[in-house]
Structure formats: structure tokens, C-alpha cells
Amino acid sequence: MASIIEIQNLNKTYDSGFQALKHIDLDIHQGEIFALLGPNGAGKTTLISIICGIVNPTSGMVRADGYDILSEYRQARSKIGLVPQELSTDAFETVWATVNFSRGLFGKAPNPEHIEKVLRDLSLWEKRDSKIMMLSGGMKRRVMIAKALSHEPKILFLDEPTAGVDVELRREMWQMVRGLREQGVTIILTTHYIEEAEEMADRIGVINKGELMLVEGKTSLMQKLGKKELRLALREPLDAVPADLNDHSLALSEDGYELVYSFDSQQEHTGISELLRKLGEQGIDYKDLRTRESSLEDIFVNLVHSNDDTVAG
């Protein structure tokens, strides 16, 4: 697949001496939605800011649509739209003027048809003559996106697009971002909401303490690292997992009332029926039985914690 962003051995050490990014290698594919996940302070904003030319890298190479972000800054920047975390627009301007002005900043000739299309796509057309300060929070966010799209970028960065946004508006944003992807825009978003990545992303990158720990297709990530659990609530507590069942992957809760069986959800043969048969043979009775699939959130928390353990150890 063609790469629209290429990052090689990128490092960033701030003046304070803090190393925010360590040897980042990453390719973003043309036309994908890529979600960058990581805890607070992991380096997400630093990475985005470097690609967008706001922060200088200490070393390494970044190309956007084939243009080097340092030696071909203007061309690279013209391919990129950035929706920053903070909402910052001129409250007294109209929607139309704000978005049109943004386009001019990139040295592009006026193109009212394009601005109209962007505003219509973002359901802002009816509000084109409204002053920004008169808009709701959700509409202000959409104006930020319209500004970022005003110069027809091929790549759109969304830094925490739905932070502090209610559920309904979040879903609306997701819908809209998918629509942009359908038009061929490559989208890179950072998020704290794992659900957002699970819902939207084609591929996911996990960054922690300045290191890119993993880059993987969402589906294969969930298949590879996802586990299923079968939980059996027992009628009578057990002291230990019966010796006969030791070859199954079983754990007993501390109070002895719950048996947890972990199995690979990708395997055709889960071993559940065999387990239930053996329990029956041993006279172990259960009153309830539930299955649970690990979510992207479980996977993420595990990854970041195991990395903490490694660092601490």
C-alpha cells in the first residue's frame, strides 16, 4: 500500500533535556484512518506537531506526500490539515470568512465552490453567515475542521477530536470523519477514548513514553491479543482447581466461587464442552455462566502496563 507519510528514526529531545520521542519509524497508508493511542504525556502531540512543522525534530526524517517536512516545508505543509486540541477561532468573524481566510494562509487562490462543499459536508452551510461566537460547541469544532480542510489537504490530523464532547456529538463526529475518508482524505487521530479507535480506525499505533510500541491493523490486533473468558459461578466453593482439570487454562477466584476459563477466540475448538462435561463428572455444579471478550481497552491497558513493568524492572 502506498505511504502518504513516512517517518524514519525520528527523535525529539526538548530543550529541557526531556526525550519525548525515541526512534520512531512509522508509515501511514494513503486513505486510511490511523489512530494513535497513548496515555498522557506519551508523545502524541509532539509527533503530530513535528509532522505539521510546529515543533522541530532533533533528528530523523519525515516526508508528507513525498515532501520532506524540513527542506520542502511549504509543499509538505500544504498537503496537511491540522485540527488542534484547543478550539481557537476568531469569535467575531463569520463561519465563511474564517474558513475562506484559512485557505488564503496557504497561498491558495480563492475557491468558493470548495469552501461551499466543505461547509455543506460539515452541515455548516446554513450557518455560513453566523458569527463563530453564536455557534454551539459542536459547531465550533466543525468550523475547526472546515478550516483545516479549506486548502484541500490530502492528510488530516485530528488531535483528540472528541475530548469533552457528549456521546451524541461524538457519534456525529465519527460519521463525519468516515465521510472524509470516503472522499480519499487520510486521517490520523489521537485519542484517549479507546472506543473511538475501536470504532473508527483501520490501524492503530500505541505510543508510550516516547516509544512506538506497536502498529497493527485493528482487526488483527484484536484477534492476536484478544482473549475470551468463560466465567462459571459455582454453587459450592472450591479450595483449588481440581487436579483433573489442570490441563485446562483455569483460574479460581479468591473466595472459591468462580472458575474462569480463558480460551483463544480464534480457535475452532474452544474446549468449552469438554470442560463442562468434566465439571459434570466431578459433580461441580454452577448456577450461572457468562462469556466475556477482551476489548481494545483491555489490550491497551495490558500493553502499557507490561511496558511499565519492564521499565520499572
Ligand SMILES: Nc1ncnc2c1ncn2[C@@H]1O[C@H](COP(=O)(O)OP(=O)(O)OP(=O)(O)O)[C@@H](O)[C@H]1O
Ligand atoms: N516544550 C516542551 N518542553 C519540554 N517538555 C515538553 C514540551 N512539550 C511537551 N513536553 C513533554 O513531552 C512529553 C510528551 O508530551 P506530548 O504533549 O507530546 O504528550 P501527549 O501524548 O500528547 O499527551 P496528552 O495526551 O496529555 O496530550 C510530556 O512529558 C511533556 O511534558
